[in-house]
Amino acid sequence: MAPATxxxxxxxxxxxxxGPGCLELVRPFVVGPRGGFPPWESHRLYYGQFVDSSxxxxxxxxxxxxxxPRSYTREDVVEIHCHGGLVVGRRILETLRQAGxxxxxxxxxxxxxxxxxxxxxxxxEGVMEVIEARHRSAHQIAVRHLEGSLAHFCTQLKEQLxxxxxxxxxxxxxxxxxxxxxxxxxxxxxxxxxxxxxRPVVASFRNGRVLREGVSVLILGKPNxxxxxxxxxxxxxxxxxxxxxxxxTRDTLEEQLDLDGLRLRLTDTAGLRDSDDPVEQEGVRxxxxxxxxxxxxxxxxxxxRGMDDEDxxxxxxxxxxxSIIVINKSDLPSVEIPPLPSYLPVISVSASTGAGIDRxxxxxxxxVGVDDGVECPESLILTEERHHHALSQTLDKLHKSVxxxxxxxxxxxxxLDLREAVESLGVITGDTAPEEVINRIFSRFxxxx
Ligand code: GDP
Numbered sequence: 363m364a365p366a367t368x369x370x371x372x373x374x375x376x377x378x379x380x381g382p383g384c385l386e387l388v389r390p391f392v393v394g395p396r397g398g399f400p401p402w403e404s405h406r407l408y409y410g411q412f413v414d415s416s417x418x419x420x421x422x423x424x425x426x427x428x429x430x431p432r433s434y435t436r437e438d439v440v441e442i443h444c445h446g447g448l449v450v451g452r453r454i455l456e457t458l459r460q461a462g463x464x465x466x467x468x469x470x471x472x473x474x475x476x477x478x479x480x481x482x483x484x485x486x487e488g489v490m491e492v493i494e495a496r497h498r499s500a501h502q503i504a505v506r507h508l509e510g511s512l513a514h515f516c517t518q519l520k521e522q523l524x525x526x527x528x529x530x531x532x533x534x535x536x537x538x539x540x541x542x543x544x545x546x547x548x549x550x551x552x553x554x555x556x557x558x559x560x561r562p563v564v565a566s567f568r569n570g571r572v573l574r575e576g577v578s579v580l581i582l583g584k585p586n587x588x589x590x591x592x593x594x595x596x597x598x599x600x601x602x603x604x605x606x607x608x609x610x611t612r613d614t615l616e617e618q619l620d621l622d623g624l625r626l627r628l629t630d631t632a633g634l635r636d637s638d639d640p641v642e643q644e645g646v647r648x649x650x651x652x653x654x655x656x657x658x659x660x661x662x663x664x665x666x667r668g669m670d671d672e673d674x675x676x677x678x679x680x681x682x683x684x685s686i687i688v689i690n691k692s693d694l695p696s697v698e699i700p701p702l703p704s705y706l707p708v709i710s711v712s713a714s715t716g717a718g719i720d721r722x723x724x725x726x727x728x729x730v731g732v733d734d735g736v737e738c739p740e741s742l743i744l745t746e747e748r749h750h751h752a753l754s755q756t757l758d759k760l761h762k763s764v765x766x767x768x769x770x771x772x773x774x775x776x777x778l779d780l781r782e783a784v785e786s787l788g789v790i791t792g793d794t795a796p797e798e799v800i801n802r803i804f805s806r807f808x809x810x811x
Pocket of ligand 1: 585586587588589591690691692712713714715
């Protein structure tokens with residue numbers, strides 16, 4: 363038993379119970395509109411009142427019983443839809459607890475769905491991804507995982523590999539006979555086909571990580587060059603404080619920008635300059651420490667004042683970082699900027715008028731480097747390090763198997779690698795995932811999921 367929604371917010375709260383006997387437990391507490399108890403047909407929503415053990419009405423509710431196996435957990439499930447707020451849900455939970463229900467662990471409902479075979483491990487992770495998705499592309503990918511696209515892919519590959527393994531095992535069982543050519547060719551072509559379909563999926567992790575977590579973009583430059591104004595121009599709000607006094611952004615500010623469905627985490631920093639003010643020194647120190655963690659730097663120069671030694675030393679701090687140089691204040695007369703490193707793109711903008719901001723967005727899109735195909739429903743994109751690691755291992759073992767086959771090594775060797783390749787696929791779906799991995803995955807879930 364657990365609240366499936368967080369109490370205190372929203373008009374409705376849902377309490378979910380799962381397991382044998384849950385209907386019997388709830389039955390005495392839900393009273394129908396004419397005083398009797400609902401007949402509790404499966405998958406029907408009943409209107410009534412939830413009463414406590416002294417028959418005092420706690421709330422007006424809607425309740426549903428979902429008979430096993432047609433439920434989220436595949437067990438008998440009852441859900442009570444009550445009003446939101448801090449008190450109602452808690453009183454209902456308390457009543458049910460006194461009647462013998464136990465509070466579910468975080469993720470326990472989904473864990474049961476997994477243990478009862480309704481979903482595999484990658485789908486369980488998809489549930490979490492859907493909940494955590496912060497923008498459209500991440501959500502799109504999460505839904506595909508939830509639907510089982512990764513599970514389906516791994517199962518298909520596994521079946522092909524198991525066929526090859528069976529052929530190899532015949533060869534191991536009858537060592538006096540050389541493997542015939544058709545079998546050898548069939549194993550080789552299966553492995554080649556599996557490698558071919560795995561390769562783009564393993565490579566998709568780069569995009570997947572970016573799509574899931576977003577890209578961190580650091581806005582750097584001397585004080586007063588227009589960093590905060592640029593952040594505002596990109597984001598379209600007045601979140602960052604803009605003033606005429608140099609050094610107003612003492613700490614770092616973060617804003618999210620949705621660039622064609624991709625999340626950019628933009629951080630405005632304290633201006634980079636040498637200062638005696640300890641607060642400002644701290645801001646500069648933090649800005650520098652963020653350079654290493656950022657995926658991309660927007661280095662801003664004031665095009666009206668030009669570039670001086672301070673700009674140059676600030677730019678030096680970026681080193682070889684993936685950067686775009688933004689020459690700001692294009693609405694004002696400009697002075698000549700000395701030659702900049704030729705490998706860095708230079709975009710001229712006015713944060714005040716918005717001129718050049720679209721070009722900057724285009725350049726950001728290129729530099730962030732997410733390929734097309736994210737919106738394409740059939741492409742499989744990895745977002746979890748765990749999946750990437752497992753599929754990379756599968757790929758590795760398959761390459762080894764092909765090498766061993768071609769080198770005429772003993773079939774036992776090849777079978778060993780193939781078996782490990784199959785096991786790595788099983789780690790994703792949960793067939794061969796160690797218990798601590800499964801526990802770690804479900805511990806990330808919230809109560810009620
Ligand atoms: P920061 O210290 O680098 O964050 O700079 P701010 O964004 O606070 O801007 C410093 C000053 O420059 C403010 O007075 C802004 O109004 C002004 N400013 C920023 N961008 C532009 C621009 O594109 N054109 C003009 N004319 N002024 C700008």
